Amino acid sequence: MALVVLAGAHERLRETVLDARFNLVKRAPSGTIAMVEIDPRSIAAIGRWPWPRSLHAELVGKLAELGVTDIAFDVDFSARSVDAEDQRFSDALKGAGGSVILPIFRQVASDAGGARQGYVNRPLAMFEADAWLGMVNVAPDRDGVARDFSFGAMIDGQFIPSIASLLAGLHQPSTPEFRIDFGIDGRGVRGVPYIDILRGNGDLGAVLRGKKVIVAGTAAELGDRFVIPGGQIIPGALLQVLAAESMLQGRTLRTTTLALSSALLFGPLLTAFVLRRRRTRHRILAVISAAIATEAGAVAIQFVYPIAIDTSLLHVAAVAYALIALVEEVDLRGLLRLAAEKRFNNVAMSLSDGLVCVDREGRISMSNAAASRIFGLDAAQMRNLQFARLLAVDAAGPDASAPPTTNGQVREETGKRANGEFFPLECSWSVWETPSGRQYGVVLRDISERRRQQERIRYLAETDPVSDLPNGNSLITALSDALRRDEPQRLMLASLWHFRRMRDLEGQTFADALIRAAATRLKSRIGQGLILSRSDSDEFAILLPASQVDVDRLAASLIETFRNEPLEAEGRVVRVPIVLGHAGSEEAADPEVWLGNARFALAAAQRQEAEIAVSFAPGMRDEVEKRMALENRLRQALTAGEFELFYQPQVDLQTRSIVGAEALIRWHHPERGYVSPGEFMPVINGSSLADGVSAWVLETAIRQAAIWQQRGTPLRVGINLSQSQFTAGTLAVDVARLLDATRLDPAWLELEVTEDIILDDISRVRAILGSLRSLGVHIAFDDFGTGYGSLTSLRDFPLDTIKVDQTFVRNLEPGSENAAIVTATIDLGKALGKSIIAEGIETEAAAALLTALGCREGQGYLFARPMPARELENAWLRWAA
Ligand code: C2E
Ligand code: MG
Ligand code: MG
Secondary structure (H helix, E strand, O other), X not given: OHHHHHOOHHHHHHHHHHHHHOOOOOEOOOOOEEEEEEOHHHHHHHOOOOOOHHHHHHHHHHHHHHOOOEEEEEOOOOOOOOHHHHXXXXXXXXXXOOOEEEEEEEEEEEOOOOOEEEEEEOOOHHHHOOOEEEEOOOOOOOOOEOOEEOOXXXXXXXXXXXXXXXXXXXXXXXOOOEEOOXXXXXXXXXXXXHHHHHHOOOOHHHHHOOOEEEEEEOOHHHOOEEEOOOOOEEEHHHHHHHHHHHHHOOOOEEEOOHHHHHHHOHHHHHHHHHOOOOOHHHHHHHHHHHHHHHHHHHHHHHHHOOXXXXXXXXXXXXXXXXXXXXXXXXXXXXXXXXXXXXXXXXXXXXXXXXEEEEXXXXXXXXXXXXXXXXXXXXXXXXXXXXXXXXXXXXXXXXXXXXXXXOOOEEEEEEEEOOOOOEEEEEEEEEEEEEXXXXXXXXXXXXXXXXXXXXXXXXXXXXXXXXXXXXXXXXXXXXXXXXXXXXXXXXXXXXXXXXXXXXXXXXXXXXXXXXXXXXXXHHHHHOOOOOEEEEEEOOEEEEEEEOOOOOHHHHHXXXXXXXXXXXXXXXXXEEOOOEEEEEEEHHHOOOHHHHHXXXXXXXXXXXXXXXXXXXXXXXXXXXXXXXXXXXXXXXXXXXXXXXXXXXXXXXXXXXXXXXXXXXXXXXXXXXXXXXXXXHHXXXXXXXOOHHHHHHHHHHHXXXXXXXXXXXXXXXXXXXXXXXXXXXXXXXXXXXXXXXXXXXXXOHHHEEEEEXXXXXXXXXXXXXXXXXXXXXXXXXXXXEEEOXXXXXHHHHHHOOOOEEEEOHHHXXXXXXXXXXXHHXXXXXXXXXXXXXXXXEEOOOOHHHHHHHHHHOOOEEEOXXXXXXXXXXXXXXXXXXXXO
């Protein structure tokens, strides 16, 4: 309020309130004062302007005749006109006998130099003598509205009453300004056109008798108009009449002081204070009511007494109070939140995840389109639905749908669609406080697809795609689970016989089909609850509770089934025996060791080349450990140069002269002396040492052959090849390079291959042997007759020589089975154009029989044991030479 007053707005507000109040407090004019209007009709009738003063003189006469008691002119008589006219008016004034009032007023005008000067405009002295002087100045407020009026003013040291005061018959020199009571209805003031009086039109007597009149211009073109409260524009004359009426009726309004206005504030203030605990709505109502009541009181007082109580500050205060309280109530932050909510709504609606808001009773207050899509419920159906109804009843449990107390909780639930379908649902909760209690937001995501993906990934990680059985990873998990249980378990591994070879021969598709058939067979044979998995290419694992299953019987029955009932793969029916190895959980501390134990057992079974089941024994591990130690020792031996090549002479059976020598490796062990290759070659061939050792043999033997060639005692040297040389693929190149480097005639070189090597990778080996042969090198088939594929190999491979294996030769007796085999082999060789050499001739009898059968060459202890090169040179080459 202080601000309102200080800013100068108070006056404006006050006038607005008081102006408005005139509409409420209406009263009629007393009717004692009428207007004689110089209106457009009168001006038009007289036809000239300004009017000759004789007209006014005539008017004074007529009015007197009509019984008018006082005549006030609001017409300028300050300038002289035509003398005769002025005289006529002067005469009329005299005749009126002091009942005429003429105007006097202060005027401001610019002089010749442009300076503004005030001066007093008064009637000519000749008029003034016979008339009263009445002040006609009216000072509108700053807003241009005429409200206040004075009883008169001091002009040239003399108090001049206003025309209104004179008409009202008051003479109050010291009374200050008052407010005209515009509640007096100006429309009730009678006005008679000037011309009507001159012409005597109408029953003027009835209207004017005993009245006081004011003669003034009311035509708009004459100016002299004022704006009054309510925005109405009235002629100055009417304003004078209203002022006069205010005086006549005792309605010269006094406006109360600012102090009183301020005091009025006390009421609403008190009301607000008393009701401060009430609801805003009530407080506002009370304060507004107090203001209205006060205003009503003010109106009543103004109606009875000429007192205009200024209630403007009160109204401003009440409105301000109401506004502030309302703003408080509506809560600006609330409005901002509303805007934010709208934005939130937009975001929520375009979200691809479902979103619902849940109130503290668990009811859904809002949901978005995605939520409707997920649950098959439209927004209307969602509204007010219990959130728990979106979840599967069973899965939800007692508090699955209970809202969390902290933000950011993510839970996986089972959702329920409108069609009754259940689906995995992820709920991310958020919590916030609102004036109406705690609220929850739940982002809902249908994670069926994610679950499917997870399942798929898990399936891939845990399953062997070929057999659809759990894979090696799963087996390890199952094994560690089993180890945690107290109950003893047995892990049985089953392997298909010669699976790898079959795969190489028949192709991967066939092998996969075979695996599937074997898996189905195993599944149908082992009972429920036993875990079956494929842990390696041809290895199936079966986990058995040792106490419940008779392992030996199960093993026997499995072997039996596979032996007797062929498998069907790719439309073919094949009999595939199996071998088994098993190990118990009590022998292993961890899953890897356990699986390793079972594999040792399986390997032991495989080595025996029989359809058997082998139980793990700690010795198997020792064997392997020994083997590994040996491997390390052999590695050392290679770098330390502990290997030597011995040469065993091959002789012409008839002449017994040397025709060649087979290079045979020996390990000169520092303590054990010479170690035979049967003891260490399998270790070397099964390890990474194979490449190094065979390269060393090849080079050493070729160099030896080259030396003998250089010395003029050339000798055919046989070298045993190993599998790794074929796998490496550079054999032919290496041999060519060595032949080139040593200048050895390739005819002196014979490379020995065994059936193992040939069958490992048939086409590859055939190609390599072909290139070797094209170098001019001889190829010999070592240990002929011991394998299964000898005959096919003979036909399909580029071979020069057949070495008849010593098992047939050593105890060769006429008429024996061995003799039959040897005979057939020699005949076959001849038929195919191959040379024949017999190994392991220990007796003269054998040598004689072989010679008789047509075998030309031989090798054996009968002639010589393998020996160092120097020894062979001394004993054989000199002799040969
Ligand atoms: P192999 O190639 O069949 O070699 C013939 C084996 O028979 C040699 O045994 C030889 O000493 C033995 N032997 C020769 N005549 C008689 C006989 O009258 N009676 C008996 N009982 N045995 C006889 P060794 O030297 O122990 O070699 C065994 C096997 O080791 C070889 O069989 C060969 O397969 C392999 N081997 C030897 N040296 C090498 C080599 O340098 N490289 C490769 N890759 N393998 C080799
Ligand atoms: Mg050999
Ligand atoms: Mg041999």
